[in-house]
Amino acid sequence: MTSLYSLAHLRDLPAATWDALVPPGHPFLRHGFLSALEDSASVAPSTGWAAEHLVLERDGQVQALLPAYRKWHSYGEYVFDHGWADACERAGIAYYPKLLGAVPFSPVSGPRLLAPDPADALLVLQALPQYLDKAGLSGAHINFTEPQLDAQMAGQPGWMERLGCQFHWRNQGYRDFQDFLDNLSSRKRKQMRKEREQVAGQGIDFRWYRGDELAEAQWDFVFLCYANTYAVRGRAPYLTRAFFSLLAERMPEAVRVVMARQGGRDVAMALSLVGGDSLFGRYWGCLDEFDRLHFETCLYQGMDFAIAEGLQRFDAGAQGEHKLIRGFEPVLTRSWHYLLHPGLKRAVEDFLRQERAGVRGYAEEAKQLLPYRKG
Template identity: 85%
Template sequence: MISLYSLAHLRDLPAATWDALVPAGQPFLRHAFLTAMEDSGSVVPATGWAAEHLILERDGQVRAVLPAYRKWHSFGEYVFDHGWADACERAGIAYYPKLLGAVPFSPVSGPRLLTEDPADGLLLLQALPEYLGKGGLSGAHINFTDSALDQSIAGLPGWMERLGCQFHWRNQGYRDFQDFLDILSSRKRKQMRKEREQVLGQGIEFQWYRGDELSQAQWDFVYLCYANTYAVRRRTPYLTRAFFSLLAERMPEAIRVVVARQAGRDVAMALSLVGSDSLYGRYWGCLAEFDRLHFETCFYQGMDFAIAQGLQRFDAGAQGEHKLIRGFEPVITRSWHYLLHPGLRRAVEDFLGQEREGVRAYAEEARGMLPYRRG
């Protein structure tokens, strides 16, 4: 017997049951990470995120899950559909609530449909349209998918593919940072070396920590830096202070924090998570402005760490031409969208067809701006 239901709180499902379906090396999908989002008050109905994790059971056993949220806005997703929502408002079509399959506030590609048997995952996807209609949802959006889900969902009617472009750094087996610099053009090599020297010249030093090596006072500092990146834009932080303590308590081994210090005073930090072969830069912030400190803390320190640890990839977050000129290569990302309203679906499908061409052209053009020596 097969059944599909949703959970309003992930803690209602045992961690062992959920994590048994999570591929190794995927920190953002772990029960610990997602429940820290919920239990900290960061992802709750009051902030426009209501957990609605879809669970497919076969003969009483959980066989497939989709981390998902009922949403009343489009913030914190990094796949921007505000224009679609605005068009719906003008046309008198209800766009919210919608169902979002994603990791909150984390534009990191990876598995979204968790299952040991692709056939069970396909059953969950096929049941989604009826689920949306019964639940008063305008559609489903699954962001930053992996190739396995791309292949499964591409053959289903009604789903529309959207492309994006990020910039990731690849470790080509470098012995050290100088080994990386040696394959760059002379001008770019000098520029990066000068940027690092400028930071050192200001008397700034760096210290790396695991999640369980930071005191609560240090976590206060981490949060203050993180919140300051929103304060300077007059915005409210997505994450609460409690999230950072819960994350450190539940999965400290996956957390890495680098702290920038000047004259014995902590002035900036960058928080990352570690997967099986990748470093994921997530949150950064500073309490005072220093020349080139952002590039050193968020990029060069992470590259150093990835080289030292033998990690193959460094994903430093969304956006960026400023990453491109420092050796981060363009990477195509994908999301998938299912809209119940036929007129909206046709309009979005036309738009996405044109947008895909533009994204591919942009990624190809960006590749020509990489700092590596040619020939």
């Protein structure tokens, strides 16, 4: 017998059962990462995120999972639908709560329907419209999907595709950072070399750590830096201090932190995760102002690390025209949206059709700004 039900707490499913369905190389989908968000209260109903993970079970065995959340706002998603919500409010249409299939606060593409058998993934997709209606949800939004799921979604009625653009760095088998620079135009090569020299000239050096190599006092510093990036904009951070300790405890082998030091004291940090052949830059922060330190800590240090470790890809996070001119190439991302209200669906569908053309055009134009030598 097959059934679909939801989990309000990840701790209600054994980590081994969950992780057995997570493909290798995707640390953000592991039980350790997602449970750290819940157990630290970074993700909780009080913050507008209620875990509602969908589980497909057959004869007592879990066959498919959709990490998902019931949401009362659109923050922390990096696929922006605030305009849709505002239009609904003006029209008297309830947009919240909605169902979000995504990794909170992490715009990293990857599997979303965790199912070894594509047929089971399809069963979850087909059951979602009825589930939404019964659960009082306005729609479902599955963000930052991978090609296998994209192919399935494209064939399902009612699902609308949305494109985005990120910037990722590819390691072309470089021997070292200088080897990378040698592939750039002369002007860009000089610019990057100068930026690195400016940081070194301020007496700043760097040290890399695994998750289990940091003491709690160092994690205090990591959190302080992370929280400061929000404080300077007058906002509260998404993640709590407890999240960082839980992450280091549950997934130490995947965590990498680079500390920037000046005169023997830490002044900035960047936290990344490693998975498969990729480095994922996530959080950064600095307590003082230093010229060009952001580029060095968040970009050049990660590129150095990827080269040294033989990693093929560096995803340094959302946003990024400043990444483009430093060798990060435009990459299209996809999300999928299912809306129950027919009028809203028609309006969004028309908007997305125009937006997709614009995003594709932007990505093509961005390629012309890459710093690599022509020919």
